[in-house]
Every structure is written in structure tokens, then in C-alpha cells.
Amino acid sequence: MADIFAYIKHADGVAEDSALELMVAAKKIDPAAKVMAVVTGTGANLDKVCKEMAAVYNAVWKIDNAALAYPNAEVVRKALANVLPADGIVLLSHDTFGMDLGPGLSVKMNSTFVADIVGIEGVDGATLKIIRQEFSGQASTHVTCDISGGTVLNLRPGVFQPDGVKAGGDVVDKSGAAGDLSAKRKYLEMVAAEAGDVDITKSEVLVSVGRGIEDQENIELVFDLAKAMGADVSCSRPIVDAKWLEKARQVGTSGQTVKPKVYMAMGISGSFQHLGGIKGNPFIVAVNKNPKAPIFQVADVGIEANILEFIPALTEAIGNL
Amino acid sequence: MEILVCVKRVPDTSENEITINKGGNDIERDDLVYSVNEWDNYAVEEAIQIVDKVGGSVTVVTVGDSESEEILRREMAMGANNGLLLTDDAFEGSDGKGIATILKAAVGKGKYDLILTGAQADEGAAQVGGMLAAMMDYPYASLVNRIEVGDGKLKVGREIEGGNQEMNEIELPCVLSIQTGINEPRYVGIRGIRKVASVEIPAMGAGDLGLDAGSIGAGAAKVKRVDYFVPDTGEGAEMLTGSTEEIIAKLIEYLKSKGGLK
Ligand SMILES: Cc1cc2nc3c(=O)[nH]c(=O)nc-3n(C[C@H](O)[C@H](O)[C@H](O)COP(=O)(O)OP(=O)(O)OC[C@H]3O[C@@H](n4cnc5c(N)ncnc54)[C@H](O)[C@@H]3O)c2cc1C
Numbered sequence: 001m002a003d004i005f006a007y008i009k010h011a012d013g014v015a016e017d018s019a020l021e022l023m024v025a026a027k028k029i030d031p032a033a034k035v036m037a038v039v040t041g042t043g044a045n046l047d048k049v050c051k052e053m054a055a056v057y058n059a060v061w062k063i064d065n066a067a068l069a070y071p072n073a074e075v076v077r078k079a080l081a082n083v084l085p086a087d088g089i090v091l092l093s094h095d096t097f098g099m100d101l102g103p104g105l106s107v108k109m110n111s112t113f114v115a116d117i118v119g120i121e122g123v124d125g126a127t128l129k130i131i132r133q134e135f136s137g138q139a140s141t142h143v144t145c146d147i148s149g150g151t152v153l154n155l156r157p158g159v160f161q162p163d164g165v166k167a168g169g170d171v172v173d174k175s176g177a178a179g180d181l182s183a184k185r186k187y188l189e190m191v192a193a194e195a196g197d198v199d200i201t202k203s204e205v206l207v208s209v210g211r212g213i214e215d216q217e218n219i220e221l222v223f224d225l226a227k228a229m230g231a232d233v234s235c236s237r238p239i240v241d242a243k244w245l246e247k248a249r250q251v252g253t254s255g256q257t258v259k260p261k262v263y264m265a266m267g268i269s270g271s272f273q274h275l276g277g278i279k280g281n282p283f284i285v286a287v288n289k290n291p292k293a294p295i296f297q298v299a300d301v302g303i304e305a306n307i308l309e310f311i312p313a314l315t316e317a318i319g320n321l
Numbered sequence: 322m323e324i325l326v327c328v329k330r331v332p333d334t335s336e337n338e339i340t341i342n343k344g345g346n347d348i349e350r351d352d353l354v355y356s357v358n359e360w361d362n363y364a365v366e367e368a369i370q371i372v373d374k375v376g377g378s379v380t381v382v383t384v385g386d387s388e389s390e391e392i393l394r395r396e397m398a399m400g401a402n403n404g405l406l407l408t409d410d411a412f413e414g415s416d417g418k419g420i421a422t423i424l425k426a427a428v429g430k431g432k433y434d435l436i437l438t439g440a441q442a443d444e445g446a447a448q449v450g451g452m453l454a455a456m457m458d459y460p461y462a463s464l465v466n467r468i469e470v471g472d473g474k475l476k477v478g479r480e481i482e483g484g485n486q487e488m489n490e491i492e493l494p495c496v497l498s499i500q501t502g503i504n505e506p507r508y509v510g511i512r513g514i515r516k517v518a519s520v521e522i523p524a525m526g527a528g529d530l531g532l533d534a535g536s537i538g539a540g541a542a543k544v545k546r547v548d549y550f551v552p553d554t555g556e557g558a559e560m561l562t563g564s565t566e567e568i569i570a571k572l573i574e575y576l577k578s579k580g581g582l583k
């Protein structure tokens with residue numbers, strides 16, 4: 001079995017949560033594998049992260065270069081393709097960086113690629129069997145992947161929960177092998193997301209609306225319900241894309257992270273990018289006309305109904321209390 | 322600017338309840354409503370807007386069966402100038418690398434400054450654009466939600482976690498994957514569709530593209546879907562049943578006890 005390499009994302013000298021998740025996934029692929037953390041960056045912050053990871057992984061491969069100060073996937077890809085062995089198993093978190101890096105890295109390493117993995121069944125010879133989802137989580141699949149010539153695997157964030165497993169090893173400086181890191185894409189700057197009128201990250205009760213609301217004029221129904229409940233209104237991404245509500249109300253990985261006591265998901269299917277923004281284990285109520293909607297797997301209470309009828313009826317009943 | 326936009330015909334998940342067939346080897350395809358992948362629509366709109374500003378043309382391309390022609394026509398009704406259907410029995414069963422290999426061959430038959438894909442499609446892979454770019458040795462940026470055209474290069478914004486935007490400068494030619502919300506895709510009416518109904522859309526197969534069978538299709542695929550299945554997800558939600566009044570009464574009790582009513 002080839003060695004496993006986990007690419008560690010970090011900022012300000014601290015590794016992201018996914019750093020521990022990748023170790024859990026690696027052990028699912030092969031409990032006996034040697035698992036290396038690969039950490040790129042530069043200077044004191046890089047050393048801090050390497051030290052943190054040396055307590056967890058079997059070894060840390062450090063790649064220090066000024067060109068890696070900001071994790072530009074085009075530059076990181078070159079470094080990894082030069083440093084890692086061709087038959088290596090590379091693990092990335094399936095976040096906006098992993099999506100940027102993984103597919104191209106697998107081409108440059110001439111290896112296979114599987115995105116958004118939610119389960120690992122194990123290895124049989126040179127074949128890895130894994131679980132994925134398709135159609136926004138409405139169907140699950142088993143997928144086989146040939147890993148004889150190496151592979152790049154993107155793992156869904158939050159699925160492989162850290163279990164405290166710690167190996168511990170040395171930091172190995174691989175900076176000399178990074179090679180030419182010039183790239184045709186240059187990082188310029190970060191533009192912070194705009195703040196809105198409401199701060200849904202502080203709300204205790206959220207009535208959250210998704211594409212199931214069908215029409216802009218129906219959004220009013222949601223505000224009426226929220227008012228009756230004393231709640232704030234949040235939403236899924238398509239509602240913001242359609243410009244029916246402002247971006248600051250979007251719950252999810254590319255929106256806000258909320259921690260309410262009660263979360264009412266109205267006409268929201270329950271994609272992992274949406275659920276990724278709901279933290280603190282709230283009481284989730286889901287109303288959806290599709291009994292197979294993935295949201296029902298994570299909700300506490302589910303109601304199969306047309307929200308265009310259900311929301312006004314609920315608003316009225318609460319008003320009559 | 323000559324722009325190629327890759328588009329895919331997919332089952333519309335907001336319109337369909339997806340169920341798995343008896344054999345567990347596919348989803349039930351009868352009665353499915355298909356449409357162009359949501360992300361691809363934003364990519365086509367963006368391409369049209371760029372060409373409106375700086376000139377050039379937009380070509381939409383898809384790898385699929387004969388039925389995929391309908392989405393090329395739809396995107397041409399939006400304003401794309403040309404369509405290109407890549408279709409061949411030999412393409413069937415391709416994995417992401419296979420699709421990217423076929424698209425690369427098509428790119429080689431034209432002269433494009435900019436190639437756009439959607440951020441992801443029905444399989445949620447988000448892979449074809451990045452693979453195509455690496456195969457072409459073009460620079461790549463994913464999840465783009467802003468494009469400013471410069472001289473021989475673009476300034477692009479990538480939408481990352483928390484809705485923050487990572488600004489980059491990228492040299493042309495390049496491949497970008499487009500995130501939803503970058504624009505507001507225009508509405509396509511019946512009249513628009515009628516206008517392009519009889520336009521001839523060229524089709525190319527493996528032979529026309531100079532592709533050898535060993536690099537594409539099921540035979541070349543090293544990543545394979547084995548089956549579809551219904552996962553054992555534990556209990557899931559407690560489904561409230563009864564008349565609407567009964568359901569609402571139960572729900573209100575829950576909301577009261579959980580602090581959901583103020
Ligand atoms: C990089 C990336 C980041 C993303 N970030 C986010 C994010 O931060 N937040 C986010 O939400 N999404 C995000 N997405 C998008 C995400 O993948 C989904 O596309 C999105 O969450 C779907 O929103 P939805 O559930 O409202 O719509 P859909 O998935 O279309 O679901 C609509 C639901 O409404 C139901 N419905 C329809 N009509 C009715 C009715 N009348 N009554 C009751 N139910 C009805 C349907 O059965 C369906 O389940 C991101 C995607 C990517 C690629």
C-alpha cells in the first residue's frame with residue numbers, strides 16, 4: 001500500500017478542523033498506512049502548523065517557499081506534483097480550495113480523482129471502494145477507484161469526525177524539491193463579504209426559506225411567519241442568487257454560520273453546503289413536498305407538505321394562540 | 322474574445338423526486354424533467370455578456386447523446402452563437418478524465434481565448450474544468466463569481482468560504498468554473514427557442530476528434546460507479562402526520578418546548 005499524504009489547510013499559524021478529519025479518513029483507507037501531513041507556506045506560521053501536525057501524523061512534509069505564502073492552488077499544485085511520489089494517495093478537504101486544486105493535481109500526477117467522498121469502504125488490491133452522493137444528495141452510490149498509479153481524494157468536510165487518534169512523528173523539510181513555482185494565476189487580495197441589515201448569526205430562531213418558495217412574491221409569507229414566531233428570516237443560496245434576499249441572510253458554507261435554538265427549513269433540500277452553515281445542534285423542523293428530500297435525514301421533525309399552503313396555515317394558527 | 326462554454330444536460334433536481342431503479346444500477350429515468358445544469362446557465366450568460374462588451378463569439382459544447390442537442394439549442398436561444406455536440410457510442414461510460422479528454426480534443430479543433438464550465442453538475446464532482454485546464458496546461462480558477470476583462474488577462478473573483486471573495490489575475494487562455502449568482506441568466510421564451518429551432522448543430526465523434534478508444538469511454542474509466550443505493554441513515558426526522566390542523570398543533574407544541582415561539 002502506498003503512503004498517504006494529507007494536505008493541511010491553515011491560516012495564521014493554526015491548522016483548520018479538516019486537518020484532523022483527513023487523518024481519520026486515512027485510517028479508514030488503511031489502518032496500517034504511514035500518513036504524512038503536507039504543509040505548505042512560509043516562515044514562523046508554517047513552522048507552528050508543522051509542529052502542531054507532528055503531534056498527529058506519522059510525519060510532516062514541510063514545503064517552505066515565499067511563493068506559497070498565500071495558498072494559490074495553481075502554485076500549490078506545482079509544488080505537490082514535484083514533491084509527492086507518483087503513486088501517493090493524496091487527501092484533500094472538498095472545500096473551495098480542494099475543488100480548486102484536486103482535479104488538476106490528479107491530471108499532473110497522472111493519477112485518479114474522486115470528489116466529495118462521504119464514506120470509505122476499504123481497499124481490495126489496487127481498488128478503493130468509496131461512497132458518494134449524486135443529485136444533490138438524493139441518491140447514494142458506491143464508486144470504485146483504481147489507486148495503483150496514485151490517487152487524489154477529496155473528502156466532504158464534517159463527515160470524518162476527529163476521533164483523537166494520534167501518531168506523532170518528525171518534520172521533514174522538503175522545500176528543496178518544490179521546483180519551479182511560477183504560475184499564470186496570481187493572487188491579488190481578499191474582499192470580505194458584505195454585512196447586511198440583520199445578523200442571522202445571532203438569531204435564536206430562524207425561519208429559513210429555499211427554492212421551494214417558487215416565486216419572489218411568496219417571500220412575504222415567510223416574513224409573516226417569522227414575525228408571528230418572533231424569528232428572523234434566513235435562506236438558502238438560490239434565493240440570494242435570484243436576488244430575492246440579501247447575501248447576509250444566506251446560510252451555508254459560502255454564507256453565514258448560524259447557531260440558533262430552532263431552525264425551520266422551508267422548501268430547502270438539504271445540500272451539504274447548506275447544512276455546513278448550521279452549527280450548535282439546533283432543533284430542526286423541515287417542511288418539504290418531497291418525502292425523499294435529504295433534509296429529512298438531519299431534521300428532528302419533518303412535515304411533507306406544500307409550503308405555500310403550510311406556511312400561511314401555521315402563521316394563522318400561531319396568531320390565534 | 323472567442324469563448325467556449327461546456328454545458329451538460331441533467332435531471333432537474335428541484336423538479337424531480339429521484340428514485341433508484343429496481344436493479345440498483347441507475348435512477349428511474351422515465352418521466353424525468355431534464356434541463357441544462359444550473360451552473361452552466363450562469364456560465365453561458367457570463368460569456369454572452371463578455372462578448373457583448375468586447376466582441377467575439379460564444380460556442381456551447383456538450384458531450385452527450387442526441388437528446389443533449391436540446392440544451393445546446395436552448396443556450397443558443399439565450400444568445401450563444403454556435404453549438405457543438407460531441408457524441409459517440411465510444412464516449413459512453415467515461416469518467417471525469419474521459420469527459421475532459423473529449424472536451425480537450427474539441428478545444429484543439431478551435432481557437433478559444435477563454436473556456437468556461439459550471440462549478441459542478443448533477444454528480445456533484447466539480448472536476449471537469451480543473452482537469453481540462455491541467456490537460457491543456459492552461460491556468461484555472463474555480464468558483465468564479467466576478468470577471469473583469471483586461472489585456473491578455475482577466476481579473477477574477479473566486480467565492481470562497483463565508484462568501485468572501487478571493488481576487489486573482491489570470492492569463493489568457495484559461496479555464497474558469499463559474500459559480501451561481503455571478504449574473505442573472507436571461508429568460509428564454511418560446512419565441513427565442515423557435516428562432517433557433519432549425520439551426521444546424523454540428524456533431525463530432527471520436528474519429529472526427531482524433532480520439533483513440535483507449536483514452537475514453539467505459540474501458541478507460543478508472544473511476545466507476547458500481548451501483549445506486551439507499552443509505553441506512555438511522556432514524557431521520559419524526560414525520561408528523563394527520564390532518565393539517567393536527568400536524569400544526571403537534572408542531573406548535575414542539576416549538577413551544579424548544580423555545581421556537583416568543
Ligand atoms: C462551492 C459551493 C458553495 C455553496 N454554498 C452554499 C451555501 O452557502 N448555502 C446554500 O444554501 N447553498 C450553497 N450551495 C448550493 C447548494 O449546493 C444547493 O444548490 C442549494 O443549497 C440548494 O438550495 P435549495 O435547497 O433551496 O434548493 P433545491 O435543492 O432546489 O431544493 C428545493 C426544495 O424545495 C422543495 N420544494 C419545491 N417546491 C416546494 C413546495 N411548494 N413546498 C414544499 N417544498 C417544495 C423541493 O422538493 C426541494 O427539496 C453551494 C454550492 C457550491 C458548489
Ligand SMILES: Nc1ncnc2c1ncn2[C@@H]1O[C@H](COP(=O)(O)O)[C@@H](O)[C@H]1O
Nearest residue numbers: 327383384438439441442446447448449
Ligand atoms: N458531459 C459534459 N459535457 C460538457 N460539459 C460537461 C460535461 N460534464 C461536465 N461538464 C462541465 O463540467 C462542469 C462541472 O461538472 P462536473 O465536473 O461533472 O461536476 C459542468 O458544469 C460542465 O460545464
